[in-house]
Amino acid sequence: MERLDQIIRKRQRVEKGDLLYRQGSPFTRLYAVRLGHFKTYQVTRNGEQHITGFQMAGEILGLDAISSGTHQCDAKALEDSEVCEILYSDLEQLFVEIPALLHQFHRMMSQEITRDQSVMLLLGNMTADQRFAAFLVNLSSRYVARGYSATSIQLRMGREEIGNYLGLTIESISRLIARFKKLELLEVTNREIKILDLPRMRGIAAGAKS
Structure with a gap:
């Protein structure tokens, strides 16, 4: 945990209504929500919002950008919030040093995928x-x-x-x-x-x- 604390670059305050990142922006880091709530959403070509999720303290923002290298949605604070920035290149190095941490990270990503699948069920069959x-x-x-x-x-x-x-x-x-x-x-x-x-x-x- 001490090494993990060392790679947390800084805490960032995000005021209500402000964007943490934008759809299409380059992916370089993950954000651990320390305080507050966020919503993630995609903007269609005609300017309409499609909300893809709500995130709260203890959850991670930015996971959807790992494979593509760009963020797939906007992330906006629903209230005054605070996140901890984790540079992804530092995290990858830590995975090499602590293999058990990579296992925990995979579990977290699996939970995220399961939650996304649950949303698809919500919209499709319920x-x-x-x-x-x-x-x-x-x-x-x-x-x-x-x-x-x-x-x-x-x-x-x-x-x-x-x-x-x-x-x-x-x-x-x-x-x-x-x-x-x-x-x-x-x-x-x-x-x-x-x-x-x-x-x-x-x-x-x-x-x-x-």
């Missing part, structure tokens, strides 16, 4: 209820992995951004929130969501009737 439930269950599991509550989620993204990510309209997201509240699955206060029945929410995400 109903609107399933998509929204799966989105909340996914956030819950990621919060738990970082030592936070499984049922109390502070959303850093707006309803329009959630809809964009899930392939739904903002009106659909509003209807889903109202429906889940009526079913006593959720309590909502501004952007704070409290999941009242996590096992049932998992069931809906898996295809059970709501």
Whole structure:
């Protein structure tokens, strides 16, 4: 861990709304999110955004650029955030010195691929209820992995951004929130969501009737 700390070049503050990197820019480093939340998105030829993910503290940004050498999306801070920069050439040298670290890195990339595949399932085969439930269950599991509550989620993204990510309209997201509240699955206060029945929410995400 001491050697890993040594290759972290600097901590970088990223203010809300600022870009960490742009789609098409050269890849030279990874970014470990230390504080805050980000969204990644691609911009189509006609200027429309397609959100590809939301990242939080403890996660890595830039992994998608390793194979191509260029970033495949924009990364924008959803709130005032901080990242640790890791020069990829330094990391590769560290893999040679510490083979076990390379194994851990492969595990992390595998988890990232699995998450991307889950998103494809969300957009391809699931109903609107399933998509929204799966989105909340996914956030819950990621919060738990970082030592936070499984049922109390502070959303850093707006309803329009959630809809964009899930392939739904903002009106659909509003209807889903109202429906889940009526079913006593959720309590909502501004952007704070409290999941009242996590096992049932998992069931809906898996295809059970709501």
